[in-house]
Amino acid sequence: MMSSDRKMRLGAFLMAGGHHIAAWRHPDAHAPAGVDIDHFIELARIAERGKFDMLFVEDAAAIRERNPEMASQAARSTAFEPLSLLAALAVNTTHIGLVATASTTYNEPYGLARTFASLDQLSGGRAGWNLVTSASELEAENFASSGLRPHSERYERAEEFADAALALWGGVEEGAYLPQGEASFADRARLHPVHLRGKHFAVEGVLESPRSAQGRPIMVQAGASDVGKELAARTADVVFAASQTLAEAQAYYEDVKSRLAKYGRKPDDIKIMPGISPIVGATEAEAKAKYRALQELIPDAVGVALLASYLSIQDLSAYPLDGPLPDMPQTNLIQSRQQLIIDLGRRENLSIRELARHFAGARGHWQVAGTPAQIADAMEERFAEGAADGFNVMAPLFPSGLEDFVAHVVPELRRRGLFREDYEGRTLRQNLGLGTPIKR
Numbered sequence: 070m071m072s073s074d075r076k077m078r079l080g081a082f083l084m085a086g087g088h089h090i091a092a093w094r095h096p097d098a099h100a101p102a103g104v105d106i107d108h109f110i111e112l113a114r115i116a117e118r119g120k121f122d123m124l125f126v127e128d129a130a131a132i133r134e135r136n137p138e139m140a141s142q143a144a145r146s147t148a149f150e151p152l153s154l155l156a157a158l159a160v161n162t163t164h165i166g167l168v169a170t171a172s173t174t175y176n177e178p179y180g181l182a183r184t185f186a187s188l189d190q191l192s193g194g195r196a197g198w199n200l201v202t203s204a205s206e207l208e209a210e211n212f213a214s215s216g217l218r219p220h221s222e223r224y225e226r227a228e229e230f231a232d233a234a235l236a237l238w239g240g241v242e243e244g245a246y247l248p249q250g251e252a253s254f255a256d257r258a259r260l261h262p263v264h265l266r267g268k269h270f271a272v273e274g275v276l277e278s279p280r281s282a283q284g285r286p287i288m289v290q291a292g293a294s295d296v297g298k299e300l301a302a303r304t305a306d307v308v309f310a311a312s313q314t315l316a317e318a319q320a321y322y323e324d325v326k327s328r329l330a331k332y333g334r335k336p337d338d339i340k341i342m343p344g345i346s347p348i349v350g351a352t353e354a355e356a357k358a359k360y361r362a363l364q365e366l367i368p369d370a371v372g373v374a375l376l377a378s379y380l381s382i383q384d385l386s387a388y389p390l391d392g393p394l395p396d397m398p399q400t401n402l403i404q405s406r407q408q409l410i411i412d413l414g415r416r417e418n419l420s421i422r423e424l425a426r427h428f429a430g431a432r433g434h435w436q437v438a439g440t441p442a443q444i445a446d447a448m449e450e451r452f453a454e455g456a457a458d459g460f461n462v463m464a465p466l467f468p469s470g471l472e473d474f475v476a477h478v479v480p481e482l483r484r485r486g487l488f489r490e491d492y493e494g495r496t497l498r499q500n501l502g503l504g505t506p507i508k509r
């Protein structure tokens with residue numbers, strides 16, 4: 070049984086016009102949202118008013134799609150680089166956590182550890198790093214002549230990268246850098262240089278950034294393969310995941326939590342937060358109509374192209390759209406998402422056209438359209454039944470979808486004692502209810 074004071078964690082996953090692939094075509098859409106800092110400040114304030122634990126920003130250092138059909142995909146994403154966006158949002162907020170996605174494949178540990186330490190410092194201990202290994206071929210072309218590295222090699226590099234970053238942050242004790250006016254600026258006894266010589270990196274040195282109010286940035290991980298889950302179990306404080314059914318979400322939750330003990334960690338040391346795309350209506354019929362209105366804005370070609378890119382099939386439109394998915398080899402991209410699509414198609418007996426539309430809504434994340442009470446019921450079930458510690462909320466349309474959630478679903482969760490009335494602390498670590506980071 071769960072203890073009754075256990076509270077749900079909530080993240081606000083930011084995007085330009087919204088998470089729904091056709092959000093930008095909606096009459097309420099704000100077309101230049103992706104490059105409008107005021108838009109993101111507004112979203113951050115709405116989420117903070119709702120006492121969300123964190124803002125969450127995804128990333129890929131590349132254009133999102135080669136296929137011209139996929140302008141929708143590009144319109145969805147923010148044009149701001151996550152760390153600079155969150156630095157701007159840090160000075161416009163006071164409590165909410167700031168989680169930026171950054172790649173271990175296209176960065177170096179010292180540089181990235183330093184940038185996150187800086188965000189952590191300037192936000193008063195609210196930074197988090199969503200560690201990804203990057204599965205986009207377009208991104209690979211911008212950095213390496215050898216193309217996208219194999220899945221296993223990306224993770225091998227990620228393991229070493231995470232260790233280096235943790236060692237760098239852990240190498241600076243409280244009070245290591247003294248305030249101005251002291252005899253010496255750095256207290257050498259409190260600085261522990263890192264000596265790391267691995268297969269992918271060599272790091273010799275200490276960070277020049279003081280220890281932050283939360284010790285180090287929160288580690289978030291979004292990889293669902295076996296190696297991805299193992300890395301999460303060893304290093305992550307929070308896991309972001311995608312699942313459709315309760316059973317799938319429970320299996321994933323149990324799997325990740327069961328890997329913790331061998332690293333000397335307790336199940337509660339990691340918060341599992343799957344994505345949810347809530348479509349809120351005053352009545353169920355209104356919510357369903359909102360969802361349909363968005364779905365009708367997806368051109369078939371866009372849905373099919375998005376599905377094809379997650380499945381790694383060159384030309385899915387060569388198959389009959391009203392027939393089932395063809396058999397296919399395992400992708401080198403996001404393997405877990407490919408499996409999720411195949412399972413969804415089989416389970417619900419969907420044609421390629423139907424599957425494409427369904428998937429395009431929230432890229433395979435869980436979509437719930439209903440009244441605030443129905444959405445709270447669905448969330449409560451997964452929270453209570455061992456499928457989630459919280460959720461990364463992916464509003465289909467911004468700002469209205471997030472506003473609706475904060476105005477109607479958050480109070481419903483509070484009434485049920487599932488969500489905080491106010492922030493417990495000032496740092497992201499305190500608000501997530503996580504202990505002091507382990508010494509390395």
Ligand SMILES: Cc1cc2nc3c(=O)[nH]c(=O)nc-3n(C[C@H](O)[C@H](O)[C@H](O)COP(=O)(O)O)c2cc1C
Pocket residue numbers: 126127128129170172200201202203204205291292293294295296297298309310311402403404405
């Ligand atoms: C829920 C979820 C969200 C992800 N978000 C991103 C992202 O924003 N940027 C990125 O480059 N990769 C992202 N990834 C990809 C992972 O970093 C990883 O590279 C990829 O999933 C392959 O690993 P896996 O097979 O372990 O899932 C995400 C993966 C999942 C499961």
